[in-house]
Amino acid sequence: MWFDESRLDDERALAGADARLRALAESGARVRREAQAAAEAVDGRVREARERPRPRAVVAAGAEARLLRAVLEAGCPVPLVAWSAPGLPGWTGSLDLVVVLAPGGDDVAAAGTVAEAVRRGADVLVACPPASLVADHAAGRDVVLLPTTSGDPLAAAVVALDFLAGAGLGRSTDPEVVALALDDVAVRCSPYRDIAGNPAKEAAIGLADAVPLVWGGTPLAARAARRVAEALRSGSGRAALAGDAEQLLPVLEAARPRDVFADPFDGDGGASRPVLLVLDDGSDDPRVREQGGHLRAVAAAHDVRVVELRHDDGGEVARYASLLLQGRYAAAYLGLGLVPA
Structure with missing residues (x-):
């Protein structure tokens, strides 16, 4: 070659x-679309999360766990663990918050992690398509489901980080600022x-x-x-x-x-x-x-x-x-x- x-x-x-380049150019639009859908779906849940006692710890589980930790670590008021292995740490329980990003929705390991978190009584924040394998395991009073449709891990992460910032567990992540940065790249790299x-x-x-x-x-x-x-x-x-x-x-x-x-x-x-x-x-x-x-x-x-x-x-x-x-x-x-x- x-x-x-x-x-x-x-x-x-x-x-x-064209197909690959068009998908890259639409990155900002995907962030906006996911942010709008999540805001409409969980209206009021951010305020509810802020009024509840802080979790003992936040466990970011799954494929993008290290990305969540890299963003949240400096501003999170409680201990934060990135857990990329299957399942959850043995100590995780009803005092903790488990965060899972599964934008594809068909990740068997992510579905198992969500099901285990629900079984242990933990609070759960999961970003996934509403009609998916992962969503099927995310039923419970203490589960917040952020609906995603694009399959974009970055867009799902931005939506989850925005929710966590609103809940007082991280620094502000404005989806529109992220989308504008992506739009700027799409123009300069067109x-x-x-x-x-x-x-x-x-x-x-x-x-x-x-x-x-x-x-x-x-x-x-x-x-x-x-x-x-x-x-x-x-x-x-x-x-x-x-x-x-x-x-x-x-x-x-x-x-x-x-x-x-x-x-x-x-x-x-x-x-x-x-x-x-x-x-x-x-x-x-x-x-x-x-x-x-x-x-x-x-x-x-x-x-x-x-x-x-x-x-x-x-x-x-x-x-x-x-x-x-x-x-x-x-x-x-x-x-x-x-x-x-």
């Missing part, structure tokens, strides 16, 4: 990827915007001939990095690695010197070299800035290209959503540009 960057501005090639002014197309070109090492310094940027690496692997069929700075540094330091005479059509003409993809959410944390500076310095010393995606406006969830969507656009364009040699 080799990368043909002309395909990124070719109307016929872009038409072939297939109709040419390479010169399109950060996702530029990133795809930078990633085309090497193995991406994806890094984000804050907890949410690191979470976005893992999701972007998954998208890059899926979109290109190539290796992509996300990790902490100490995990990526040995790979950068072991990079072979660039061979300017390597044949790009040779199949190994540089494709085994790394490229550092930095997801920058504008954090002013000294530790994050020091790690980012060190990674860039090591990359420069070993002649490793650095590609950056940035978003430093709005709340932390909006910044996370923007970086994630930019990375997914870059993955889509990378897959589009790769053609058989």
Whole structure:
């Protein structure tokens, strides 16, 4: 495979990827749709939740448990546990709140977790389609069901975080702010915007001939990095690695010197070299800035290209959503540009 960057501005090639790019462009609309549906369905339940005694602990269970923890941890007034294994911690009971995101609705493990939480008498907050396997197990007086229809994990997470903030268990997450950030990415990364002014197309070109090492310094940027690496692997069929700075540094330091005479059509003409993809959410944390500076310095010393995606406006969830969507656009364009040699 080799990368043909002309395909990124070719109307016929872009038409072939229309379904995937359209799904990315509709990310903001999905957040708005889910937020509106949830607000109508649980009107009054937020106030009721705020008036009740605080739970002993919040257990975020399931596939997106670590995302919920990354957002809630700093502002949650009670202990918070991310539990991604099947079932629930043994101590979970009637004094606790269990939060489950199951936007697909047919997740057997999530359905089992919800059923176990109900059986133990815990309060339950679940985001899932109202007519689904998970919803069938979410019957109970202490269950709040946030209806979802899009199957989008990010939209479901935003809806759940908004509810928890209203209940006094986290910092405010405004769905409209998140949706606007996603809309902004859809405009800047649109297939109709040419390479010169399109950060996702530029990133795809930078990633085309090497193995991406994806890094984000804050907890949410690191979470976005893992999701972007998954998208890059899926979109290109190539290796992509996300990790902490100490995990990526040995790979950068072991990079072979660039061979300017390597044949790009040779199949190994540089494709085994790394490229550092930095997801920058504008954090002013000294530790994050020091790690980012060190990674860039090591990359420069070993002649490793650095590609950056940035978003430093709005709340932390909006910044996370923007970086994630930019990375997914870059993955889509990378897959589009790769053609058989």
